[in-house]
Amino acid sequence: MEYLYCKNDNFQDFASGRVLYGGKGIPNFPIRLLLEIYGRALAYSNKKDDLVIYDPCCGGGYALTILGYFHNKNIRKLYGSDIDEDMVAHAKKNLSLLTDANLKKRKEEIMELYNSYGKESHKEALDSCDKLSSMLVRYISTEIFLADCTMLLPEILPDIIITDVPYGNLVEWEQGKGSMDAMLEQLWRISHDNTVLVVCMDKKQKINFEEWKRLEKQNVGKRKFEILKKK
Ligand SMILES: C[S@@+](CC[C@H](N)C(=O)[O-])C[C@H]1O[C@@H](n2cnc3c(N)ncnc32)[C@H](O)[C@@H]1O
Known part of the structure; x- marks a missing residue:
């Protein structure tokens, strides 16, 4: 796949566990690929500003x-949900870093670590805090909630849904077979007519739910992603 929306760059300031909170069993996603996928989804969206974004497996x-x-000035609200309470708690901590005040607190936390252990990695993380802070130009409202995305979801009418579904390396669907289609049905119900949906999945996973129309499909390494809109 040719990268159209994200050049190859060094994203070390955003490495999980550096400023953003990471940990054992906490999944993450390659940043360049994420930004490329989001760029493509945005190109299909008829709304470019004041966007409401949702990740149902966050x-x-x-x-x-x-x-x-990275898209600070064009996003109004970020919604995330997950079936796992620990993930929800973790997501809340990470999303809280989208305000200057909380980023400052995070910097103090890292400063204490640096003072105690004198590690170079902590010093680098302090610089990364400043880099992240310079990217914050607006307040983004955030809401993270506990939910099984194959069941009833609140009607949040997102403009873009972007999600990396479970595929068995680190995490499995918490429901049985057919979870992907059950999720797609729920997402269809809570979307507006112009919602753009991106699902990242393992190459072997399949979408059967037919009320979403596929706009694009790309294979990237062991993953694939599909971009869809309501029929
Ligand atoms: C591959 S991870 C998502 C990674 C995430 N995009 C990130 O940036 O860290 C998949 C997530 O789906 C969650 N999950 C599994 N079954 C679910 C379900 N039925 N409803 C909602 N979330 C589910 C898992 O708890 C896991 O956190």
Whole structure:
């Protein structure tokens, strides 16, 4: 796949565990690929500003937080949900880093670590805090909630839904077979006519629910993503 929306860059300031909170069992997503996928979804969206974004399998909120930094001025609200309480708690912590005040607190936390252990990695993380802070130009409202996305979801009418579904490396669907289509049905119900949906999945996973029309499909390494709109 040719990258159209994100050049090859060094994204180390955003590495999980550096400023953004990471940890064992917390999934994350390659940043360049995420930004490319989002760029493509945005190109299909008839709305470019004041966007409402939703990730129904948000894990630790890594992808949403990254989007909150890189597309700061065009996003109004970030919604995330996950079936796992620990993930929801983790996502809340990461999304909280989208305000200057909380980023400052995070910097103080890292400063304490640096003072105690004198590690170079902590010093670098302090510089990264400043870099992240310079990217914040507006307040983004955030809401993270506990939900099984194959069941009834609140009607949040997102403009773009972007999600990396479970595929068994680190995390499995918490429901049985057919979860993908059950999720797509729910997302269809809570979307407006122009919502753009992006699903990142394992190459072997399939979409059967037919009320979404496929706009694009790309294979990238062991993953694929599909971009869809309501029929
Ligand atoms: C691949 S991870 C998502 C990674 C996330 N995009 C990130 O940036 O960190 C998939 C997530 O789906 C969640 N999950 C599994 N079954 C679910 C369900 N039925 N409803 C909602 N979330 C589910 C898992 O708890 C896991 O956090």
